Amino acid sequence: KTADEMGRFAEQANNAAKQLGTTTVDYTNAALIYAQQGLNDEEIAKRTAITLKTANVTGQSTEAVSEELTAVWNGYKVSADEAEVYVDRLAAVAATTASNLEELSKGMSKVASAANAMGVSEEQLTAQLSTIIAATRQAPESVGTALRTVYARISDIQAGIDEDGVTLGNYSGEMAALGFNVLDATGRLRDMGEVMEEIGSRWQDLTREQQVSLAQTMAGQRQYSNLIALFDNFEQYNKALNTAQNAAGTLERQQNIYMDSVQAHLQQLKTSVEDVYDSFADEESMKGLIDTLAALATFVAQFIDSL
Numbered sequence: 248k249t250a251d252e253m254g255r256f257a258e259q260a261n262n263a264a265k266q267l268g269t270t271t272v273d274y275t276n277a278a279l280i281y282a283q284q285g286l287n288d289e290e291i292a293k294r295t296a297i298t299l300k301t302a303n304v305t306g307q308s309t310e311a312v313s314e315e316l317t318a319v320w321n322g323y324k325v326s327a328d329e330a331e332v333y334v335d336r337l338a339a340v341a342a343t344t345a346s347n348l349e350e351l352s353k354g355m356s357k358v359a360s361a362a363n364a365m366g367v368s369e370e371q372l373t374a375q376l377s378t379i380i381a382a383t384r385q386a387p388e389s390v391g392t393a394l395r396t397v398y399a400r401i402s403d404i405q406a407g408i409d410e411d412g413v414t415l416g417n418y419s420g421e422m423a424a425l426g427f428n429v430l431d432a433t434g435r436l437r438d439m440g441e442v443m444e445e446i447g448s449r450w451q452d453l454t455r456e457q458q459v460s461l462a463q464t465m466a467g468q469r470q471y472s473n474l475i476a477l478f479d480n481f482e483q484y485n486k487a488l489n490t491a492q493n494a495a496g497t498l499e500r501q502q503n504i505y506m507d508s509v510q511a512h513l514q515q516l517k518t519s520v521e522d523v524y525d526s527f528a529d530e531e532s533m534k535g536l537i538d539t540l541a542a543l544a545t546f547v548a549q550f551i552d553s554l
Contacts, residue, residue, distance in 0.1 A: 277309040290327040305349040315352040322359025339494030345381035357391030361398040366438025374487035382476040447481035
């Protein structure tokens with residue numbers, strides 16, 4: 248960018264920051280990450296605004312939120328026009344469950360790409376994360392990593408034998424023996440979001456031994472407890488899923504609540520002061536100020552001379 252272009256950007260950043268109840272520096276820190284991704288100016292502005300709203304709600308730094316949301320958006324290949332809808336779902340579920348928006352965004356950043364590849368929608372993944380986090384109170388990064396491991400294990404298992412000695416034949420056979428088909432009629436892996444919902448809806452019909460065996464088959468010895476936590480609380484999953492599917496506008500409503508806070512008004516004051524500093528940094532403004540001060544000094548000198 249040229250100096251003139253950056254000057255115009257500074258003015259735009261300051262105005263946007265005032266409207267969002269944040270500082271110009273916070274705005275530029277978020278915008279920088281998206282600019283480095285090669286996005287155009289319109290996409291940068293949209294994603295930066297969403298990032299700042301999310302940071303206002305979670306209390307995180309804009310840099311941290313930018314990285315988390317980038318992982319979600321890139322994992323699900325989200326366009327700029329759809330970007331806020333994805334955060335609406337996280338915000339809505341966070342507001343109605345024992346997990347918060349920061350936890351959900353951190354967890355999803357670890358697994359979004361793998362989930363999308365395995366046919367798990369963002370609404371399904373959000374509900375899965377919130378249910379497991381609420382039930383286990385594990386760190387969200389651990390829950391996201393656990394789900395990523397489950398999806399990776401299922402997608403890679405057809406390549407051979409995994410660490411627990413389970414092959415695709417054994418895996419699909421054990422699933423089928425319990426009435427769940429991981430493969431469709433053509434022999435391809437089904438969407439995992441659909442498979443997990445089918446299991447969850449029939450979980451209570453299984454004995455505890457069958458439940459543990461199924462969870463270990465799907466997740467392995469190290470991660471199966473997370474699936475048990477999910478399926479044991481599947482009514483909570485369904486509620487979270489319904490919330491995620493009807494979440495449009497949630498982030499904006501939460502942002503409006505934030506804008507009524509003392510913190511938001513203090514930030515707007517700080518941003519207005521930044522605007523004053525920016526005006527002093529403008530050459531034309533400085534020239535006018537200097538000329539005015541020079542004229543005032545001349546007047547004072549003439550007044551003293553007259554005395």
